[in-house]
Amino acid sequence: MFLIPKNSLKLLLLIVLGNASIFTADAQQVSLARRQQDFVDLRFGMFIHYNIPTYMDQDWADPEASPAIFNPKKLNTDQWAKAAKSANMSYGCLTTKHHSGFAIWDTKTTDYSVMSSPYKKDVVKAYTESFRKAGLKVMLYFSILDTHHKIRPGQITPEKIDFIKAQISELMTNYGKIDALIIDGWDAPWSRISYDDVPFEEIYRLIKSIQPDCLVMDLNAAKYPAEALYYTDIKSYEQGAGQHIQKESNKLPALSCLPINTAWFWKTDFPTVPTKTADVLVDKMIKPLNDAYCNFILNVAPNRDGLIDDNALSTLAAIGSKWNNVGPVQALPVSEAPIISSNLAKKQAANSSWSDDMWIMDFANDDSFTTAWMSNPAVKEPWYEVSFKRDEAFNTIVIAEKKANIKAYRLEYNDNGIWKLILSGTDPSRIKIHRFNRVWSKKVRILIDKADKQVELAEFQVYNERR
Missing domain, CATH: 2.60.120.260 (Galactose-binding domain-like)
Incomplete structure (x- = not known):
């Protein structure tokens, strides 16, 4: 038996704790790198824009639209999952709340939700159960910008930040394993809500505290350089907004999104206007994007009955006959951990x-x-x-x-x-x-x-x- 002098004991403890924090950080980065690789290996998935804008022929709904208009007669999330499987997709991602603030899950945070509509059923629950049953991964979309609850520039308060955290906590807690949360309406030129107004690091760590394996993906590629991960685990490119990955030079795990129709949410002309073709979607999107470490997510918008239109179903089946997920893409290059903290030098x-x-x-x-x-x-x-x-x-x-x-x-x-x-x-x-x-x-x-x-x-x- 021997004794360590008090001062030496303190020094030893500091060294051990310091090394432990380094090892923990290194382990977290290794774990994140593995999940990033898993994500790009999924190759192809279904974005599902379905929310109150579906019933307004608009992508951005009136924030005061009555929940009474959200009234699908035949909503069938099993049909969505079957359609995704027909295209050999690996996962789905549903718009739980878009920019006008209407929640399509059984939330305790607000009465502006599907539970106040004639439908009165938790759409997120039905979706997650259907996609898991079909062997598909489950991801969710969530908008920080919320014009109904006045979460917008110049009106962010501690109470509204708590509201955001409460909603995200519900989504991370009540629906089983969520492979990724895609966040929108944050630090974009059109939303003008900065990562300081709604502190990114707090939201990021909240998500990871509940679901450590959940990737956090913010649709922010327009502002930040393509060579680094700023405020996201996966670099995201919205093609409709003019965001296009540099296929020859990209070295980061990436996501590119595009609708199969002409817009994100269902429009009255969708059943009669041709979708993008399977040839274009396979040869110009899926294959070249996968070769650039990029996962492709194709938006397929259910109609007002809560079903995917026949023309979109046909295109998805045609994709499945032309393309299949043959397994992992090439190994991702080693990259730095994402930047998630506030920039202290900004405007100093x-x-x-x-x-x-x-x-x-x-x-x-x-x-x-x-x-x-x-x-x-x-x-x-x-x-x-x-x-x-x-x-x-x-x-x-x-x-x-x-x-x-x-x-x-x-x-x-x-x-x-x-x-x-x-x-x-x-x-x-x-x-x-x-x-x-x-x-x-x-x-x-x-x-x-x-x-x-x-x-x-x-x-x-x-x-x-x-x-």
Whole structure:
């Protein structure tokens, strides 16, 4: 038997706990990488836009539309699952709540739901049971933007954040294993609800706390660079919104979505207007997307009776006769864990060496990847600095360039007037993600020692990740 001195015991405990947190973070990333691979291996699934817009001939419903109009006479989720199987799909994803806020599950959070409609049955429950019975994976869609409950720009309150959490908790708790939650209406130019207004990390960790294996997918590809996972486990591309994956260069687990008809929710002309053809959907969508680490989800909208139209059924069967899931796609390249925390540097005071013309330092932390701080070509060793109002803890820095020109650089933080090195980097990527042991400072900077061409820094981002 031996005794460890008190101070040494504390040090040993810190080392053990520190290593445990590292091992836990590493294990979580390995687990996430496995689920990302599993997701792209699914290859092809069915998006099901079915909600109160179905009964309004619109994709965006009137937020004050009466629940009385939601009244399917023949709703049959077994038919949906059978249709998905006919196309050799692997999973489904149902719109539990769209932007107008109508919930199609038995929720305790609001009376603006299917339970107040003439139908009075839990559609989410029926869907999950039918798809599982057919051997299909189950995913759900959920909109953060909610115009009925006034969850919109300038009106986010703690109570509304609690409302969102309560709804997501119901969906994650009451319907068995959910393989993925696809989130919409968040941090988009048209929703204008930021990841700070409704804190992304809190929602992300809530989902994972209830269902650790559930992938969190936010439809946000339009804003963020294609080379990194920002606020999502899977990079998502909505083709109808002009978001198209770069098939030749993509290295991330991805999802691409498109409707089989001309819109997401059912329209009165859907039964008579031809759908996209099986040839196009197989040869131009499924196959090339799968070759680019991308899962393809095809939207098939049930009609007002709650059934899929005959022309869509025929197209799905034709897809199944042309295509089958032959197994796993090629192995995904190793990628960095998603960024899920708030950017501490966003719109904080910035300084830099001489800028080029109008492209001054404020453009590198304005939360836009379309603008950039440009270093004046006359400066041989440019630098860029962000100042906080008080000491901030941080352990991650992302250097996002317009083009990959920076080749050698140093990251430093200021400790009581003395600049101290965080790391020296030579990452040639356009998006350079650096994770390190936590430091505290009011100032952080990048010193650029070597660049091939003029430096164009789109975003200099600083995060304090929980890990």
